[in-house]
Amino acid sequence: MTTTAVNRTSAPTPVALTKKDFTSDQEVRWCPGCGDYVILATVQGFLPELGIARENVVFVSGIGCSSRFPYYVQTYGMHSIHGRAPAIATGLVTANPDLTVFVATGDGDALSIGGNHLIHAMRRNVNLTILLFNNQIYGLTKGQYSPTSRLGQVTKSSPYGSVDTPFNPISLALGAEATFVARAMESDRAELTAILKAAATHRGTALIEIYQNCPIFNDGAFDAIKDRSQQQARLVRLRADEPVRVGVEDSRQVLVRRPDGSLEFVAEAEADPAAYVIHDPYAADASQAFALSRLDSAEMTHVPMGIFRQVSRPAYDDVVRAQVDGAVESAGGAASDADLAELLRGRDTWTVG
Amino acid sequence: MSSKSVHDLDRVVIRFAGDSGDGMQLTGDRFTSDTATLGNDLSTLPNFPAEIRAPQGTLPGVSSFQLHFADHDVLTPGDAPDVLVAMNPAALKANVGDLRRGGIIIANADDFTTRNLAKVGYALNPLTDGSLESYHVHAVPLTATTVEALAEFTGLTRKAKERAKNMFALGLLSWMYNRPTAATQDFLKAKFAKAPEILAANLKALAAGVNYGETTEDFASSYAVGPAPMPAGTYxxxxxxxxxxxxxxxxxxxxxxxxxxxxxxxxxxxxxxxxxxxxxxxxxxxxxxxxxxxxxxxxxxxxxxxxxxxxxxxxxxxxxxxxxxxxxxxxxxxxxxxxxxxxxxxxxxxxxxxxxxxxxxxxxxxxxxxxxxxxxxxxxxxxxxxxxxxxxxxxxxxxxxxxxxxxxxxxxxxxxxxxxxxLPRIEPNFATEPNGVDKAGEPAFLPYLRDPDTLARPWAVPGTPGLEHRIGGIEKADVTGEISYEPANHDTMVRLRQAKVDGIAVPDVEVDDPSGAARVLVLGWGSTYGPIAAAVRRVRRAGYAVARTHLRHLNPFPANLGAVLGAYDRVIVPEMNLGQLALLLRARYLVDVRSHTAVRGLPFTTAELAEVLTAAVEELG
Incomplete structure (x- = not known):
């Protein structure tokens, strides 16, 4: 925007900030043991590393447990209404290019009531980092099934088991043309921090699905991949330009592409290296990233973690501003009173008196 | 210059009507522009179906554009057209009922075929069966004449030539009412800059329409409507x-x-x-x-x-x-x-x-x-x-x-x-620095500390150092803006938000009551202004005293509104709904206002409102 009337310094503040600087004085009111605490601490710990002045960071959220997030971060923030955060954040970041905008949302907020805004933010590629806390349940409304709850999951509103087929958020994001799609686990702070860093510096929409445990209404949803004994056989850590592996030592498996195009884990010792699937998050074609997202299953036999896709495409707000700036520039600069007068007169006037 | 006689008129209402695809909105628009340039005051009413192209030749597919222009102040698009341009039988059937007796019908005779007549339920051709004898009918073969006029354009299909018939009609009406066509010619030149043959054909059709009026026996005279007196300036x-x-x-x-x-x-x-x-x-x-x-x-x-x-x-x-x-x-x-x-x-x-x-x-x-x-x-x-x-x-x-x-x-x-x-200067007055202190006595930004006069809160834009704060839809504590579920605080905040809006400065309503003797007040809001003002003018001309005021601010209401309502024996509130403003006025001021309502999708007619007001005055005796 060329005519921003805001009086502020746009250069990053040179002073080194700490986690404490990003911690607000508000009492955190999540349930004891909630996975959100870890995510909050990780984000607060990571923000100083961004090197962005505190005043230029904004958290926008919708409704739900995760959406209380902005209150606890000492930046600008808006706790909006259910599902609408991506739309509000789109307006914010388009109007104000100096801002680094995060959206804090959950599986109900982003994928159910706000599904439309989420997919449109991603296909537009707005400069937003969307943190999607996925606990596979409605927490704030006390335990109804969500769009990511398992088929058959018994909850307060599904005593006979949920009949809704769940969304796979990663597949959805890839299908919606997202340019940065990743998954992390709340308990793995190092990995989450690394992904946050990559996401925050990405131009365009970055979607991070964060598996988060709800100890009250869906406790243990991710135990299969948190449990150290099982974790290694199930967690598929995606590394760019490397084969896709799971397991350790003798039991290590590698992902191969079969002649019919489908993917399958086979024992590494028996696999033909020519058939290895090499993870390429930078590929223009999202097909392989999508295929990786389909390794998910309700049983969590294999759960890919990491960055699925990271490609470059013009960001919506950059292009919107470029159009405005280009029009202003080619007209000789910001509109003067005389320019406005000309607009008001139009092309077809007459004079009386 | 026309060789035929020119009659002076003070006002004319023309309605262009045709199929949605006939270009009636454009024709009306151009006639309006040319009329405006001439200095007439005017008001227009486009009326078109929701369907982009309803089935051709049917009643639901009729699109119309009404224009009222005069040598004096015009308040409405006019109740009854003086002239109806009907491009097909459906347009005639849908609109002829509104035409004043003795009015002029210009119909495209070429479209009044047996098939098209049957589509809208005409057993006989109304142009020739005598049913329109209380009107002055000009049955003009618009399509054929346009196609003939464009014979030289060998590169255009017959269909393309037919499409220019709206310009022919515009030319004819421009001649009839002595409108210049220069602005329309410029408009066409811009519109068809990349299609020179279509441009030439449209210009030719427009000129042919003018010539048709000038030379055909059917049109004996044309009309002139002088400019309206308006304040000096650029319009x-x-x-x-x-x-x-x-x-x-x-x-x-x-x-x-x-x-x-x-x-x-x-x-x-x-x-x-x-x-x-x-x-x-x-x-x-x-x-x-x-x-x-x-x-x-x-x-x-x-x-x-x-x-x-x-x-x-x-x-x-x-x-x-x-x-x-x-x-x-x-x-x-x-x-x-x-x-x-x-x-x-x-x-x-x-x-x-x-x-x-x-x-x-x-x-x-x-x-x-x-x-x-x-x-x-x-x-x-x-x-x-x-x-x-x-x-x-x-x-x-x-x-x-x-x-x-x-x-x-x-x-x-x-x-x-x-x-x-x-135009007013508008000052955003962004917050740029802390406006208070926190619990520890340090400078702090209090997002809900209000301006004592307006009760407005500070607007601190993200990017402003030191004013980081969170806002949201959860109830917030007065002054600090922190989340608060305190009963007393919610009561305070609800009342503060209400008081802020109630306290918005809006000007008093002005009452138009020239005689000072009126006992009936008519009060409208929004777009009923024109029809109400026109009706009041008519009623006053007939010797009745009626006061008039119009609400522009619906929330908050002007401070003097209650007093104004109370000063009249009867308050009439016309609305294009079932009495929504009336409900608010009754609730707020305990005044038994009388509703007059209509929801026909069209503005009130002057005649209808004049009748309502006359009856109200007479009722009070």
Whole structure:
């Protein structure tokens, strides 16, 4: 925007900030043991590393447990209404290019009531980092099934088991043309921090699905991949330009592409290296990233973690501003009173008196 | 110069009617422009179906454009046309009932075929069966004459030539009413710059229409309507939607705030989106959102970010935006919501006018959720209303709803173009530094510390160092803005938000009561201004005393409104709904106002309102 009337310094503040600087004085009111605490601490710990002045960071959220997030971060923030955060954040970041905008949302907020805004933010590629806390349940409304709850999951509103087929958020994001799609686990702070860093510096929409445990209404949803004994056989850590592996030592498996195009884990010792699937998050074609997202299953036999896709495409707000700036520039600069007068007169006037 | 006689008229109402594909809106528009250039005062009423192309030749497919022009002040598009241009039997059938007896019908005789007559249930051709003998009928073979006039254009198909028949009709009417066609010629040149043959054919058809009037025996004389006395200045013709768009741009310019529109296409508001999306050169950002909710969400996000957030819609869209308007009420950020009302409920009558969103605008949200409401009264007044809405939203950090309607949106009239320096300066007054201290006594920003006069809270834009704060839809503590579920605090905050909107400074209503003897007051709001004023003029001419006032501010009401209502023995409130303003007035002022309502998708006629007012005066004796 060329005519921003805001009086502020746009250069990053040179002073080194700490986690404490990003911690607000508000009492955190999540349930004891909630996975959100870890995510909050990780984000607060990571923000100083961004090197962005505190005043230029904004958290926008919708409704739900995760959406209380902005209150606890000492930046600008808006706790909006259910599902609408991506739309509000789109307006914010388009109007104000100096801002680094995060959206804090959950599986109900982003994928159910706000599904439309989420997919449109991603296909537009707005400069937003969307943190999607996925606990596979409605927490704030006390335990109804969500769009990511398992088929058959018994909850307060599904005593006979949920009949809704769940969304796979990663597949959805890839299908919606997202340019940065990743998954992390709340308990793995190092990995989450690394992904946050990559996401925050990405131009365009970055979607991070964060598996988060709800100890009250869906406790243990991710135990299969948190449990150290099982974790290694199930967690598929995606590394760019490397084969896709799971397991350790003798039991290590590698992902191969079969002649019919489908993917399958086979024992590494028996696999033909020519058939290895090499993870390429930078590929223009999202097909392989999508295929990786389909390794998910309700049983969590294999759960890919990491960055699925990271490609470059013009960001919506950059292009919107470029159009405005280009029009202003080619007209000789910001509109003067005389320019406005000309607009008001139009092309077809007459004079009386 | 015409060799035929010219009769002077003081006013004429013409209705162009045809199939949706016949180009009647364009023809009417051009005739209007040429008329405006001549200095007549005028008012227009486009009326078209919601379908883009309803089945050809059928009644639902009829599209019309009515123009009232005069050598004096024009208040409405006119009740009964003096002239009806009917391009086919459906257009005749749908409109002839409105034509005044003795009026002129110009019909495209070529379209009155047995098949087309049958489509609309005419057993006999009304042009020849004598059923129209109380009118002056000109059965003109418009299609054949146009095609013949374009014989030299061998590169054009017959269909393409036929398409120019609206220009032939325009030429004929231009001759009849002595309108210049130069502006239309320029318009065609711009429109068909890339299609020279089509341009030449249209120009030829236009000229052929003029010549037809001049030379054919059928038209014995033409008519002249002199210019209307108007205040000195530069004028243009303008529709409500265009005026509204320009008002937003002008207000943004005067405030230094970048205008950011978030909008979803909806009839009849889309033209505002179209107009603004072409004005990037003025720093205007437009975002076509994925839905109505996102449209207002983007606007509110932009306002949070220090821009002037605006969203535009019509009734069904306003319903979808309700929750976000409530959020804006709670966040106390500037936001302008434009509702171009149309017939409802639900999809209703998308292309027709109505005023039935007043209560939705006032109360259509959960909780106590007050917002300012402004209603412009004429097409060009949409400009001033937009400017005022921006001023109010900015000064009070509040959502402001602007209620226009389909009649204002598409209707047009001459507009005295204001000087930029005469427009108000709008000061955003951003917060730039801490305005208080925290519990520890350190300088702090208190987002809900209010201005004692306006009760507005500070607007601190993200990016401003030291003022980091969080706002949200959860109830917040007075002054600090922190989450608060305290019973007393909620009571305080609800009342503060209400007091802020109640305290918005709006001018008193002015009463037009020239004799001072009136016992009947007629009170309208929004687009009924023209029909009411015209009716009052007529009733007064007949010797009755009637006072008139018009509400532009629906929330808050002007401070003197109660006193004005109480000063008359009878208050008549005409509305294009079932009495929504009447309900508010009764509740607020305990005055037994009398409602006069109609929801036909069309503005009131002068005759209808004059009758209502006359009866009210006579009843009081």
């Amino acid at each position: 243009r013709n303008i529709t409500g939607n265009t005026a509204l768009a320009l008002g937003l741009v002008a207000a943004a310019h005067r405030s230094g705030l970048p205008l950011v529109l978030g909008s979803y296409p909806i009839t009849p508001a889309s033209d505002i989106l179209h107009t603004l999306s072409g004005l990037k050169r003025y720093g205007v950002t437009t975002m076509q959102a994925e839905d109505e909710i996102a449209g207002i969400g983007m606007a509110l996000g932009a306002s949070f970010g220090g821009a002037l957030g605006v969203t535009t819609t019509s009734g069904p869209g306003l319903a979808l935006k309700s929750e976000t308007i409530g959020l804006a009420v709670s966040l106390e950020l500037p936001l302008v919501i434009v509702d171009v009302q149309r017939g409802g409920p639900s999809t209703g009558l998308p292309t027709k006018t109505e005023q039935a969103d007043l209560l939705q605008a006032m109360f259509g949200r959960n909780g106590e959720s007050p917002a300012a409401v402004i209603a412009p009264q004429t097409p060009n007044d949409c400009f001033a209303a937009a400017v005022e809405a921006v001023e109010m939203a900015t000064a009070y950090r509040t959502p402001v709803l602007v209620l226009t309607d389909g009649y204002l949106a598409n209707g047009s009239e001459p507009w005295l173009v204001p000087a930029v320096e005469d």
